[in-house]
Amino acid sequence: MQRVSERVIARARELMREGTVNKVAGWKAGEFFYDCAPYVFESEESLKDLVYDRFCAANLSKYMIKNSVAAGAEGGKVLVLLKPCDTYSFNQLLTEHRIARENVYVLGVGCEGMCDIDRIREKGFKGITGVDENADGKTLTVHTLYGDGEVAIDDVLVNKCEFCKGKAHMIFDELISDNEDEGPRGDRFAGVRELEAMSPADRFAFWQSELSKCIRCNACRNACPACSCRKCVFDNDASGIASKANTDSFEEKMFHIIRAFHVAGRCTDCGECTRVCPQGIPLHLFNRKYIKDINEFYGEYAAGAEAGQRGPLINYTVDDIEPAAVSDKGGN
Amino acid sequence: MSVNADWKPRIVAFCCNWCSYAGADLAGSSRLAYPADVKIIREPCSCRVNPMFILKAFERGADGVILCGCHPGDCHYSTGNYYTRRRMALLFSMLDYIGVERGRTRVEWVSAAEGAKFSRVMNDFVAQIRELGENVKVGDLRCKE
Amino acid sequence: MINDTLTPRLAVVTQIRTETPDVKTFRVESADGTPLFDHMPGQCAMLTLPGAGEAMFSITSSPTVGGYKEFSIKRCGRLTDALHAMEPGQQIGIRGPYGKPFPVDTEFRGKNLLFIAGGIGLAPLHSVIEYVRAHREAYGHIDILYGSRSAADLVDLDRIQNEWMQERDTGVYLTIDRPQDGWDGHVGFVPAYLKELAFKPDCTAIICGPPIMIKFVLAALIEMGFDKTQVYTTLELKMKCGVGKCGRCNIGSKFVCKDGPVFRCDEIDELPNEY
Amino acid sequence: MQPGVVFAQDYQYMCSEAGQNIIKDAIKTHGLTGVVVCSCSPRMHEATFRKAAAQAGLNPFMVEIANIREHCSWIHKDKEEGTEKACVLMRAAVAKVTLNAPLKAGESKVVKRALVIGGGIAGIQTALDIADAGFPVDIVEKNATIGGRMAQLDKTFPTLDCSSCILTPKMVEAKANENIRLITYAEVEEVSGFVGSFKAKIRKKARFVKEDVCTGCGVCMSKCPSKKGLNEFNMGLNNRSAIYIPFAQAIPNVAVIDKEQCIKLKTGKCGLCQKVCTAGAIDYTQQDEFIEEEYGAIVMATGFRPIDASKFDEYSYSTCKDVVTSLELERIMNAAGPTGGVLLRPSDGKHPHSIVFIQCVGSRDVSGRGKPYCSKICCMYTAKHAMLIRDKYPDVEVHVFYIDVRTPGKNFDEFYRRAAEQYDVDYIKGQVGKVYEENGQLVVRGVDLISNEQIVLNADMVVLATAIEPDPTARKVANMLTASIDTNDFITEAHPKLRPVESPTAGIFLSGVCQGPKDIPETVSQAGAAASKVIGLLAKDKLTTNPCVAHSDELLCNGCSCCEKVCPYSAISYETKLINDHGVKETRRVAMVNEALCQGCGACTVVCPSGAMDLKGFSNKQIMAEVDAICL
């Protein structure tokens, strides 16, 4: 990752210096080694804080909605660093006319999988002050206030990277990557299948338990590149379903089902929802369910694989399956 | 099963204006009875039915929701029910996935000439909902007090 | 049962007057015959129509009239639509009074007063004007400049013509934005008319109206030699609790519901520009 | 009373003038802003009540109907339950009407030209009546000539007129009328648009004969060496040449080449017809042509065909040549038919001495093989056939097996009685179990239901009164026109009693058997009725459009284009414009609805995640209010 990182940063500087772009959307170093934040750098000087490492999981596509328009208004171009999975979101936003493509320079960056600081903490590390990637490329040494330890990278990957869709970029103007595309990593629908195999009562209990944690902070929605509505129906009093957190009500379920439905066929499975959920709710299980259903009912479809696709929910064939054919899954 | 003997199912039926609502009218003029638990909401087309409406019905305490439209290929608006078919297949699958009984939701294609079918479908659906009993899984507790 | 500050009292709308096409005045009395609460001019109260919501409205009636509170309310959203659809006899909830009043018994005492209002902005000033009229001898000369889009949009025109214009030592100046048939009065925007009238800066000015009007009126007053310490206005922000706790009507460290809605213009300058 | 309700009144006949006056008075007296009528289906009287409201000064779209008849009192036996449900329906309607907004209908143009699909008697009569009123009409006929089924008939019941004698003048008139354009040998391929301005694309199939040059002399037919094509006009009972004029009175009287049979078109050799044609009308290179035209109204007159009798193998139709259908018998009896009008049996051309008619073949059949409905005309044409045979050939024994004889028409029962009594036709109430051939003789085994005896009859011919079904093109055309169709493929009428010649789709009208089985006089009167509806439409200069159309809230619109993609009418377009959102100005892409094109289906509203797209008259809030009120 180190090598790609250096090249990415150098190239971003170069493109800024030569005037190809006047802004760079990347990740800015933070207080700790792991808390880099999405940031749009506006000067070559400021790029000293640009980082690209194992903790740059945030998907920058959504930021291009505002920034591509702003860049155009200023007569410049914004460079955006996109990991392979991020490019799907970028394409989907292009499909929906949300990004002014001509104002964006996509620098595709290779990715070997992002680490999740929360998962490192879950391994029992407290007071983490740093990590080093070991020479084997498979483990991290974790430094803490209370001593050092080691952890396998595979065990602390962000969920979306655990089920990486592949190392290929769907769109880019320039690519910096050392990765061969080995295709998807793991079976991303395994979690969905596991749930489907449960009895309805167990499924209900599972979701009841998970969703009762929801605090309706809207992080999932606000981070989601598909949830890019100017005003969400859940924020719009005129919509009739606007709501704010209310415990013991139906609202959490309603919120998550509707949200999943609204992004069905548009969700690229970028995994941001699960990554940002402060309560650790596996929200991707909603979206992957829809992706799996769509694939099974209407044929394989990957939102964002290319710009301009017609999504499965704004499409049909005369011999689509009947809703009645969607039968009870699993036992009783 | 429901423990409350007085319980009567609340069933919302969304019917498209051109086929199913007319089918319901025909069922009426033909005196083809079905239980009064079914309450019909008229829509221009089955494709007007937003999943939000269905969830809203459940939130408010509905025990079953049925959506009726023209037969695929016969939509008054040509293609509306094709979209309905996809949307509802996915929505119902999701409701099933979160553990809501699959039988609480249904789509039926009923033409304006199918008064008898309308009645049959409603009788059948009500029987199914009675079998499933009260909807306790989805719904706002505040509405149930 | 303790009565929380957020719980409204039961009240009844006893009278509804249509003032203009989109303004109605509602008279509210307590449902049990006991007095609602005491208020001073400029203060507000929360009105609740369950199902439509709750919002803060300035009390239009003067504390000098007893028994009831009146609210002139312009139709501009879900709640006000519902209020406008009410019939006399409708029971509603009311809680208050909230906010700091105009300093009618302190700073205003003995002063000449210049009231400048636009449209529904007359509502909070109405209470002050009536209060001053009730204690007429305690104040100097009064001028009232009131403008609206059209003659039909002048709120409480009857009272203005029949009472205020007849009040001693009081000048009343009306204006409408555009000429119309049957209007032989002044035509033009309030700030321009204000300059035309060239009041001397020997009085305390009280402004209320749409933000754009306030902005230009204030500029005009400064131009006319007024100091900001002589000018009072009211601010409006979204409110939920009315008691400085829900956290949304603050401008810097001040809460409009608690520290306002009446502000002296020099105080506003010290606040961040978020209103 | 529900919050918001200030006046309630019970009246038995709300739709009557007195009832409407109650509504009007209440609107005026109480200053009502909305009206709910608890009555029959809105499909029945919504327009009535809206009109009444409008007359009282209330916007007509502030009226909602609670359907407490068809959806309630007529189907729920338990009075208490029914009443309870009626209250719920009323509550939902009140909840909805409080959220109704006044709507104003827009206007759209009316193209003053009609399209009639089908050139049978129904289509011809409709076209003639429309043309007589001064509006141009196009008749699109899939066959090479107009005339349809009626042209194949020999005589008509109950008057025994010669069918072609009364039809031919109408056909000629259609050709001569300058407001009528006949587009024969053609099919409608695409229809778009809506009432007032439909756009149709018509494929005119290649005849390989120049229509405007051919004189109809018929020389080509006699010279044509290929004579193996089945003569469709004679129900395939004999053959015709590859180049042919369907029948003598065909309109247009123009030859057509059957490209499956033509040696020249198949092998490139021959060309005889071209050589003998003195007019020089033959053109082997002719291609299909397309005509695109706009129409204000479209009439479906696609007609019928007899069902395939081979499905009823117990009658040995497919194996015995002497088992024929009634329509085949028509041709056998007709002077222009294969036998020149002499009754000869098809197998050996001999004169038959005994004929058995079997009624209800495939009609009133709930087994699934045939049709559940009564084909309506069979009783009468069978009586006609029996009578004509007995009249011309008194030596022939005629037996008719029937389930019921249905004669509810003017002079119908008299006609039937004449057949049975005067002409001594042997009517047997009973069913035929089997028809088979035994030693060159047809044997009919049946049962007499009155005597309850088995009957075995020897017959020289058996005639099957086969059911009729809509022409197979009807389904295709209906789909194109978005006209609804029933399970038997008959086109659904807007109202079975009150709007029998209109389809629920505005601007689409029904003429003839495509709507349901009927005889000629009924067809002609319905054709006239459809024409008068079309005339009424075309006489208008503008149409008011349905105001329940989609509407996009620019402040909410993301510009994602999902709505645009699902709109069946291309009514949504996108525009980049300056939007002022509470003082924040931004130039962006937003959806716009063309209200003249939008038909109000609502497909767009559901694909719009932000809810920017909503449907007037059926808004999200209105529907959710109904849901809330019902689930209370």
Added chain:
Amino acid sequence: MAMKKIALTQLEQLFAALSLTRKVYLPVEKAGQYDYAPWQPGLTYHPEVLHTVKSAKSVFFPQSEDLIRYKRAGLSLEISQQAPEDEEFVVFGVHACDVAGFEVLDRVFLSEPVDSYYKARREHGTVFSVMCAKPEETCFCGTFGIDAEAPGGDVQSWLADGVLYMEALTEKGEALLAAVSGIVSEVDDAGTQAAAETRAAHKAIMERLPLADLTTDGFGADAELLPLFNRPEWKELASSCLGCGTCTYVCPTCQCYDIREYNTGKEIRRFRVWDSCMYSDFTMMAAGTPRPDQMQRFRQRFMHKLKYYPDNYGGAFSCVGCGRCLQKCPISMNIVKVMRKLGGANHNDK
């Protein structure tokens, strides 16, 4: 009152005994996350868990609560008020930061006019604090003068070698310990010594924390409001803020709320819910909002914590340095980054 102790292994008995007379709230695991929930047999305390996701404030200021119920019929209206809390409860396992968070809320809700729902819960609730074990690198309670070794509340306690040493600080605390006197035991000198040692060890860790150097310089009641408000850096700080409410909802001191209605069809319930000034609709009125931009909303939140609140409440800050927002912000923007950028060495006066 003298210190008492109980073996960690016996805590369940303590909870069982307490729950006879009151509800016991403690951090409970649910689907992998810890939040405060009522104790039930079988549940125990996990001292290694530093933070619940939501702070302990939800015990006193729940995320949503019904306030008033209305019934409308024709013109008439019936108003009934939800009864405030009237049962005793104890919150066990609160750390110093969250205890300090209660004080932040107290200043708001207990000042006139008093919020009776909050007050009732405060009066009926006893806070049983525990000194945190192993603070995280994200902890900075020291910045706000909070002494993590003396977590405070009604009873405070320390864990050393499998024994919980506890000390009542208030009458309520004494009553609580008295109620379980049969289960807790007296502490001898060795015990006192052990407790003191664990506190000292903790102090040493606190001093080594990476954020130990963070100061409130440049903020507070003494800082100048408008210059701070107008700092250009707000723009870049807020530039990637998603406008979600995560920081607000996990924060022990955020107290903004919304009052909303829910119509069940039979009655209208007015309820209070947490709200976030980060939300775009927070100050939205029919005519518009004074904070149309996310930058303004972002600035509001931090100005409130570091300037407005201190102005209104005697200089106290509305942040207790628990570090939850540092761990939970989806884009890793937080109060520490704000304070580093605008305060300390970068503050206006320097």
